[in-house]
Amino acid sequence: MVIQIILLCGLVIFSVLAILLKDLIKAALSLAVASLLLGIIFFRLAAPYAGVFEISVVAGLITVLFILTIALTKKGDEVTEARLVKLAFPVFLILFLVIDGLVMKSLLQKIPALPSGPETGTFGQVLWKQRTFDLVAQVGVILAGVLAVLALFRKKEEDRDE
Amino acid sequence: MVFSFIVMPLLVAAFLPLIGKFSKKLLPDVLTNAALAFLVFNSILLVKPVFNQGFIVQNLHWLGEKVNLQVALDAFNLFMLFTISLVSLCISLFSIDYLEHYGHKSTFYALFLVMIAGMNGLVLVPDLFSVYLFLEVAAVASYALVAFGLGYDELEASFKYLMLSVVASAFALLSITVIFGMTGSLNFQAVAQGLQDLEARLVLGVCVAFFIMGFGLKAALVPFHAWLPDAHPSAPAPISAMLSGLLIKVSGIYALFRIVYSVIGITPALSRLLMALGTISMVVAALLALGQKDIKRMLAYSSISQVGYIVLGLALGTPLGIAGALFHLFNHAVAKGLLFLNSGSIQHITGTRNLEELGGLGKMVPVTAGTNLVGALSIAGVPPLAGFWSKLIIIMALVQAREFGYALVAILASILTLWYYLLIQRQAFFGRVAEKWLQVREAPFWMSAANVVLALVCVLAGIFFTPIFKTWISPAAEALARGIQQVLMWGL
Numbered sequence A: 001m002v003i004q005i006i007l008l009c010g011l012v013i014f015s016v017l018a019i020l021l022k023d024l025i026k027a028a029l030s031l032a033v034a035s036l037l038l039g040i041i042f043f044r045l046a047a048p049y050a051g052v053f054e055i056s057v058v059a060g061l062i063t064v065l066f067i068l069t070i071a072l073t074k075k076g077d078e079v080t081e082a083r084l085v086k087l088a089f090p091v092f093l094i095l096f097l098v099i100d101g102l103v104m105k106s107l108l109q110k111i112p113a114l115p116s117g118p119e120t121g122t123f124g125q126v127l128w129k130q131r132t133f134d135l136v137a138q139v140g141v142i143l144a145g146v147l148a149v150l151a152l153f154r155k156k157e158e159d160r161d162e
Numbered sequence B: 001m002v003f004s005f006i007v008m009p010l011l012v013a014a015f016l017p018l019i020g021k022f023s024k025k026l027l028p029d030v031l032t033n034a035a036l037a038f039l040v041f042n043s044i045l046l047v048k049p050v051f052n053q054g055f056i057v058q059n060l061h062w063l064g065e066k067v068n069l070q071v072a073l074d075a076f077n078l079f080m081l082f083t084i085s086l087v088s089l090c091i092s093l094f095s096i097d098y099l100e101h102y103g104h105k106s107t108f109y110a111l112f113l114v115m116i117a118g119m120n121g122l123v124l125v126p127d128l129f130s131v132y133l134f135l136e137v138a139a140v141a142s143y144a145l146v147a148f149g150l151g152y153d154e155l156e157a158s159f160k161y162l163m164l165s166v167v168a169s170a171f172a173l174l175s176i177t178v179i180f181g182m183t184g185s186l187n188f189q190a191v192a193q194g195l196q197d198l199e200a201r202l203v204l205g206v207c208v209a210f211f212i213m214g215f216g217l218k219a220a221l222v223p224f225h226a227w228l229p230d231a232h233p234s235a236p237a238p239i240s241a242m243l244s245g246l247l248i249k250v251s252g253i254y255a256l257f258r259i260v261y262s263v264i265g266i267t268p269a270l271s272r273l274l275m276a277l278g279t280i281s282m283v284v285a286a287l288l289a290l291g292q293k294d295i296k297r298m299l300a301y302s303s304i305s306q307v308g309y310i311v312l313g314l315a316l317g318t319p320l321g322i323a324g325a326l327f328h329l330f331n332h333a334v335a336k337g338l339l340f341l342n343s344g345s346i347q348h349i350t351g352t353r354n355l356e357e358l359g360g361l362g363k364m365v366p367v368t369a370g371t372n373l374v375g376a377l378s379i380a381g382v383p384p385l386a387g388f389w390s391k392l393i394i395i396m397a398l399v400q401a402r403e404f405g406y407a408l409v410a411i412l413a414s415i416l417t418l419w420y421y422l423l424i425q426r427q428a429f430f431g432r433v434a435e436k437w438l439q440v441r442e443a444p445f446w447m448s449a450a451n452v453v454l455a456l457v458c459v460l461a462g463i464f465f466t467p468i469f470k471t472w473i474s475p476a477a478e479a480l481a482r483g484i485q486q487v488l489m490w491g492l
Helices: A002-020 A024-044 A048-072 A083-110 A123-130 A132-152 A156-161 B004-022 B026-045 B047-053 B075-101 B105-124 B128-146 B152-183 B188-196 B201-219 B228-234 B237-264 B268-290 B295-316 B319-350 B366-380 B386-400 B404-429 B445-463 B465-481 B484-490
Strands: B055-062 B065-074
Touching (some): A002 A024, A024 A048, A132 B004, B004 B026, B004 B105, B065 B484, B075 B105, B105 B128, B105 B237, B128 B152, B128 B237, B152 B188, B152 B228, B201 B268, B228 B295, B295 B386, B386 B445, B445 B465
């Protein structure tokens, strides 16, 4: 239980950091850590499927895409945020926490319980034996992301030379 | 053989950037078109086995051991695969000449093929989460393709599209998560079976609402349509054709109706709701299209309106309604593909898409004008073109089901459609030739060739309507009309 609470607190802290940090690389890494923690929580709750999706898609794939894109943008491209935006996030966070505390418990009770037993299988089994197609699709998403970066950060001058 | 629809475009796409290093134009052109021609051929080859057996379920084996890669093919998704392959082949033929001024052909083609692999994957997988993943594959590629021109408008449209599309994906994913929570499975068959045994109508209702929001946004149904009139006109012409012709139908309509019919099972209330959404889209978008001056923007609104027809027919749920809607889906994919490519030709020839600046082009560029007329009349529903038959069947199905109100609205919307397409014809191609267009020449060979091929498909599908409908559309409609029984038959 204590480990669970520590993990959950870590998840919230790193998620908030991902939004508040100014340095984009640090923000992307915080997001990766947050989803890694979420993945671990899923595993501990006997939901390896969800854990596999979370760690492979969000912590792995999306972080790579973020860092790749950030690496390709130049310095001096920073966008200054309006004050209102800075205020909006904490307000929404508090609002969300209040709604979460009031509503979620009763809503979750309405969803019927799983008819089947909890999922079984190690990370490797789930990823390679049961969800193989998702890997193909992820290859597709990574390929699309890399090609998108190639297309959007190409030099326009080269086009004219051709 | 079925896996080649996903694997082949991905493989070619992976190598294209490397090939582009030493052959900037020829090899990327040849490879892309050859790959797509192979897919068209492959989908024709699959017709016989699928129609004989009713469906094909394939598992991939690697070194003698079964790998958990499974695809399921029935008449409905084979119909979709053929439509995707045929229209994208014509679009990639058009791109040979059109992309000359953009450069970086290999990157463009690679993204184009990834988008096709995503759509094919979405159509083939019998698993809810895989549907979501392939939806994202196609979507990520399309964001980059919309912004391919790198101009301010393109980037802005791409960003808007990205933001709304992410919201759509989130709704779909949320619904998939809840269904997984209820049934403990993601596989179509197990979910369909699980939901039958479950008494959870309220939660299931919420799931369906999320699916409608998510896939409705992807299909740009009114009131979820705001992104489309910006995104589609801003993209390069081949991508506009791809998005309006195929992507909104595959990631919106196919995904929604495959799940609603084959996994969840349609109810009368859901049918009424979807029919209402379809009708609103049909009318509102047709009215909005009337006021547009930019050809591509008008075509984009027209896409929303025609998607309304397809949704109306599919939601009606009778075999005739579904068949009409599927035939209209094919006709719209071909004709709207043609019209967007054609608008690319017009922009290539004149440098503008503004209807007020154009005029009298028919005499100067007869091939472009002629093919535009065929596409426009087909969508507007003028006999004997293919669009006439599909609209007629939808209206007949509505009358047969005693939905006279909907039938009347469909006829009126069809008249509106004819009106705004005649506006394009009058303003762009008829009348006196403005002096500045006296020197214009016909679009390059491959651009005109792609237009002519698509126009021919519109004409031939209209003339040979009866055999096409009997042998091809009806089995696809029956596969969908069978509801969850279809998926239970697969034995996944």
